[in-house]
Amino acid sequence: MEFLTSNQNQRVKDWKKLQTKKQRIRANSYIIEGWHLIDEAIKSGKQFKELMVVDPEDLDGLNLNSETELFQITPEIAAHISDTKTPQGIFAVLPLDSYHEEIPEELSGHWLLLDNVQDPGNLGTIVRTADAAGLNGVVLGGSSVDIYNPKLIRSMQGSHFHISLYSGDLNDWITSFKQQQIPVFGTELNEDAKSYKEVGQPENFALVMGNEGNGMSEDTLEQTDQNLYIPMRGNAESLNVAVAAGIVMFQLIKS
Amino acid sequence: MEFLTSNQNQRVKDWKKLQTKKQRIRANSYIIEGWHLIDEAIKSGKQFKELMVVDPEDLDGLNLNSETELFQITPEIAAHISDTKTPQGIFAVLPLDSYHEEIPEELSGHWLLLDNVQDPGNLGTIVRTADAAGLNGVVLGGSSVDIYNPKLIRSMQGSHFHISLYSGDLNDWITSFKQQQIPVFGTELNEDAKSYKEVGQPENFALVMGNEGNGMSEDTLEQTDQNLYIPMRGNAESLNVAVAAGIVMFQLIKS
Known part of the structure; x- marks a missing residue:
C-alpha cells in the first residue's frame, strides 16, 4: 500500500478532478466517499479501481478485489479530495457504468x-x-x-x-x-x-x-x-x- | 423612511442578532426574508414591526400596516443580515407568536x-x-x-x-x-x-x-x-x- 502525503501528488490531483463531469468521462471513473457508500458498493458486487483510507486499520474485514489499488492518505488529502465538510477518511474510485443513454428495446414495469x-x-x-x-x-x-x-x-x-x-x-x-x-x-x-x-x-x-x-x-x-x-x-x-x-x-x- | 448605510448601525446589529434563539426571545421578534415569505405573511394578516428594502420601489403595492417602521438599506447590509447567499433585498421583523408550549385542552383532528x-x-x-x-x-x-x-x-x-x-x-x-x-x-x-x-x-x-x-x-x-x-x-x-x-x-x- 502506497502512502501519499502531498496534495501535489498526481494521483491526488486526479482524484480531486473527478468532481467534474468532463474529467469523469475522460478517466471513465467516479469517486465515492464514506462508509455507507463503500459498504453498499461492496454488497452490490462493485469492484473498486482504487481505495483510499486515512487509517489502514479501516481495511480490516473489507472484502476487496485483488485488483484494487490501495492507498493510505493523510487527513489533509482527505479534506482536499472530499466533497463534504466532515470527510470520513475512506474513498473509492469506480469505473463509470456507462452513461445509460440508450433506451432499452423492451420497456415494462x-x-x-x-x-x-x-x-x-x-x-x-x-x-x-x-x-x-x-x-x-x-x-x-x-x-x-x-x-x-x-x-x-x-x-x-x-x-x-x-x-x-x-x-x-x-x-x-x-x-x-x-x-x-x-x-x-x-x-x-x-x-x-x-x-x-x-x-x-x-x-x-x-x-x-x-x-x-x-x-x-x-x-x-x-x-x-x-x-x-x-x-x-x-x-x-x-x-x-x-x-x-x-x-x-x-x-x-x-x- | 430611514436610510441605513452602515453595518455598525445599532438597528442593523439587532437584526443580525435575530439569527440566534436567545436574542429572538429577548427581542420577542424574528426575521423573515424574500418575497414569497413577505407575501405569505401579508396574506395571512400578519403585521410587521419593521420592513427593510434595498429598493424603495419594492414597497409599491405592498399592503402594509401604518405601524410598520420602514427602512431603506444598502445591498451590503442586506448581505450582512441575510441567512442566504443570494438575498432578495427585502426583509421583515415580526413578533414571536409565542412559543406554543402549552398543550391545548381539547385535541382533535x-x-x-x-x-x-x-x-x-x-x-x-x-x-x-x-x-x-x-x-x-x-x-x-x-x-x-x-x-x-x-x-x-x-x-x-x-x-x-x-x-x-x-x-x-x-x-x-x-x-x-x-x-x-x-x-x-x-x-x-x-x-x-x-x-x-x-x-x-x-x-x-x-x-x-x-x-x-x-x-x-x-x-x-x-x-x-x-x-x-x-x-x-x-x-x-x-x-x-x-x-x-x-x-x-x-x-x-x-x-
Whole structure:
C-alpha cells in the first residue's frame, strides 16, 4: 500500500478532478466517499479501481478485489479530495457504468421520468425513494445534473447501485413508452387532471415529475396520456418535488 | 423612511442578532426574508414591526400596516443580515407568536409529532407537507431546532403562518391524546407493525415520526397504540423522513 502525503501528488490531483463531469468521462471513473457508500458498493458486487483510507486499520474485514489499488492518505488529502465538510477518511474510485443513454428495446414495469429536476439533493432523494418503491428505472431528462455528480451520489445513499439510471431526451422516452402501450402520467394540475388515487395500480406505467419551480415542460406535458394531481386540503401552495414523487409512486404501486 | 448605510448601525446589529434563539426571545421578534415569505405573511394578516428594502420601489403595492417602521438599506447590509447567499433585498421583523408550549385542552383532528427530527431542511419540508395535507398541528419534540430558526423558517415557505406549531415533551402530548381516546401511531418497523395502508382514515389521530438516523426514542415508542411501516419492494434501506411522513400523512387523510 502506497502512502501519499502531498496534495501535489498526481494521483491526488486526479482524484480531486473527478468532481467534474468532463474529467469523469475522460478517466471513465467516479469517486465515492464514506462508509455507507463503500459498504453498499461492496454488497452490490462493485469492484473498486482504487481505495483510499486515512487509517489502514479501516481495511480490516473489507472484502476487496485483488485488483484494487490501495492507498493510505493523510487527513489533509482527505479534506482536499472530499466533497463534504466532515470527510470520513475512506474513498473509492469506480469505473463509470456507462452513461445509460440508450433506451432499452423492451420497456415494462414502473418508470419515473424527471423533467428537468435541478437540485442534486432532491434528485438523490427521489432516486432513493424510487428504489424503495421498487421501480424499474429512473430517467433524468433535460437535467443539468450529471448522474455521477458527487452531491447526487451522496444523496442517493447507494440507490444507484440498485436501480437503473438513465439520462436522455424525455420526448424520445415517452415515444417509446407509447409504442409499447404503456401509460404515461404527467403531474400537473390542469382541467383534465385526475386525482392520483383514481388511476388504480397499473401493471406498467411511466410517471413524469416536473421541475421544482416551473413544473413540467409544455412539450412533455402534451405527450402524456393523463395528468395526475395530489388534492391538498391546507394552504401550502405546493409540495416539495421529492415528497410529491414519493406520495404518487407509493400509491401507484401495489404493496 | 430611514436610510441605513452602515453595518455598525445599532438597528442593523439587532437584526443580525435575530439569527440566534436567545436574542429572538429577548427581542420577542424574528426575521423573515424574500418575497414569497413577505407575501405569505401579508396574506395571512400578519403585521410587521419593521420592513427593510434595498429598493424603495419594492414597497409599491405592498399592503402594509401604518405601524410598520420602514427602512431603506444598502445591498451590503442586506448581505450582512441575510441567512442566504443570494438575498432578495427585502426583509421583515415580526413578533414571536409565542412559543406554543402549552398543550391545548381539547385535541382533535390530525396531528404530527416529530421525535427529535434534527435537520432544519427536513423539518421545514415536513411542516409544509403537513400544511398541504391539512393537518391541525405539528409538535416539535426533543428537537434542538427552534421554531423560528432562519433555515427552518425559509424551508417552511410560509406554512408556519397557516398551521399551528408547538414545541414540547412528546410524552406529555401522547398522554393528552390518549386521555382523549385519540389513537397514536408510531412509525417503526417491529414485530407488531402494520402496513400504513391497513389502518383506514381515522377521524382523529396523532402520527409520530422519528429522528433521521435513529428513528423513534424507546420512551415514545412504548406509548404508541400501533406502529405503522411502509412496505418497501426495492433495496433502499430507508426513506428520507420527509418523504416517509408525506406518504403516510396523505394515506391517513381522506382526499
